[in-house]
Amino acid sequence: MFRSLLFIPGNNPSMLQNADVFSADAIIFDLEDAISISEKNNARNLVRNYLINSSVLPKQIILRVNPIDSEWFHKDIELLKTNKIDYLLIPKMDKLTSDKLTALLSEYEAKNNMLETKVIALVETARGVEELPLYAQNKRLIGLFIGAEDLANDLEIKRTESSEEIFYARSRIIYQSVINHLIPIDTPYTNINNPEGLLQDSAYAMSLGMKAKAAIHPNQLDTINKVFSPSPEEIKWAQEIIKINLSKPGHGVFQYQGKMIDKPIISRAEKIIEKAKIFELL
């Protein structure tokens, strides 16, 4: 479960060194877009050495690899052998990519006697958005991540402050995530000098149903964590609901503060408490 995921370029040693310090729920070590072609090998080597040698690692580690049909992908996934990577972030996901990925990883895992690798799909093409129902049930997937910048390029449209242009893609990702029990992850807000814009964008994404958001700068994390965490009022409400529910075993429905509480509400309260525990808010 995440609220915040921070991108760290794989070729930035000082950021790598401090990756565990930032308040991100997960760190995405980037070998793809943030790394120029001439730096690809250096970045991969740096991340590998960091994962092998560092005594202090982030809570959850995601590796954004290069596209599966690129010359770097096979070298990138060699970092799985460090046993420190929790998830791969796969660029340009669509049905064909999903199928190829399954085949490639299955072969790689069998050859190296490894457990099944879990994956987050970076949905950043029109095809990737439209084919979601065809690959979102891939059992390796744990999340769907909208990549708005590349998607806008694919659509040949401009990104705007209101993000109206990605409403459809966001919604589609959220709905497919819910259907397939995946985490919908929102695209980063790219203006690092506009904290108010970040707050509004995060709150809007959350209101649509996004459960987490990526960050491109550590200074964005506090805002994202706050927006995607249950509020103290929500936690208090959930604790009350669970307390009353436990005190009335067998009662399917009861009233709280004049409102009917039934199974979906109790389930929501349980999710809030689960999140609060995971994010150490209790």
Next chain:
Amino acid sequence: MINGVKRYIPDNLKPFVSSDEHLNKVRKTVSKKSKTDETVFLHNIHEVFNVLNITSGMTLSFHHHLRNGDKVMQLVAQEIEKRDLKNIHLAPSSIFPSYTKLVDLIKNGNVTDIHTNYLNGPVADTISQGHLQGKLIMNTHGGRSRAIESGDLAIDVAFIACPVVDQFGNGHGAIGKSACGTLGYAISDLEYAKKVVLVTDTLIDTLVTHQIDGGYVDYVLLIDSIGDRGGIVSGTTEVSKDPIGLKIAKDCANLLNYLGLIKDGFSMQTGAGKTSLAVVKFVEDIMIKNGIIGSFASGGITKAYVDMLEKGLFKNLYDVQCFDLEAVTSFAKNKNHLAMSASEYGNPFEDNPICNQLDFVILGATEIDLDFNVNVTTDSLGNLIGGSGGHADIAYGSKVSIIISPLIKSRIPIIKERVMTVTTPGSDIDILITERGIAVNPLRKDLLKKLENSPFTLYKIEELLSITHSITGVPRHIETDEKIIGYVEYRDGTYLDVLRKVKDEYFR
């Protein structure tokens, strides 16, 4: 012998015992200067040297309010060189990178001894390499005032750069083309030096108020420019954007709030670095949110504090030196922006110096060791890179002293088993805040108890050292040269540590 911070001190020097030791002593003062002659106005430095008969072996003092923009020290240095005076003892309150002329004077034996609070740049490098024939004494701002008033540091001639002077020899720092704000470091020199020369580039008929009392002034030297006031800007005027610095600053402000230190009437002091400014910003946010009005902020004053004064968040600023031009302007126009002398600021023998009235201070460190001793004088190789300034004064005087620093700077751990140089005794340091956790000095049992069930991640400092070493590895032991080049003097006049020549292989 071994002193109170477990450092070797030569037997002929008074060893540091404890930071409270001055409480067992009586204030010692020589008579303040008395002068009956009229103030004489001169127009070139040769005349000054001639009429004062400045000769080899004399002690000359300076203040550093114009910081890197100062031209007075260079002017005097050139005259010393021209006359080839030898064995001059310099006592500037600080030495900045622009004071390059001193390098030649040191190497040629014109200047052989230096007494200062801070030094950085080529002069620091030259002394680190062992070129000073006599000794370097590094003490604190408050300690310098104590040394001057007690006669321990006897000044033959004080050269006081003064932005404006009137016909009676009165002076002020807030106006004039080279306005630099308060002149707090010059006051002891003014009152106790055998002869005082005000050096100015602006003469007016009469000053309505003054900081420099013409009653102490023997000569006024009028020159074209005493300095470039743009050079006084210290550090930065921008809050840190570095995420590690911001995390430390936020944790610091939250910790202060948790400890109940940000409350009505509180007082504080911080440095002028980006992370310190971030702390100030976060403290300001807490003050606004909770409707808190502080009593005062002190120190070298920056725009950040000026803004808070103007917003009514503090009742007063006590300013010993202005760190930027906004502070200079504020000092000139705001009656609640008050000057304080270095003695009023940190002299341990003042009745109630400002440093003793501080609720908390936020300080930096080049190194901190397992006894919480702090080094801000040398780097880990022993190269001189700074000095106490007011560090040890306010660490002692404040109710809570906090060091903020990343655990690793440029791949070098800041926590050491033993710091290269002790600038501030560990007994005066209460809390270390780093990006990976907080360590509280075990001597502060009260703070530890308050933080028992807090949300902050507390470590023993040994644990933080261990975490650091797990990241960086254990640094190799650094050898120092045998040659002693100077001493760190505590504010009470006792000796904290020796300064040794840096081994040739470690020269920067």
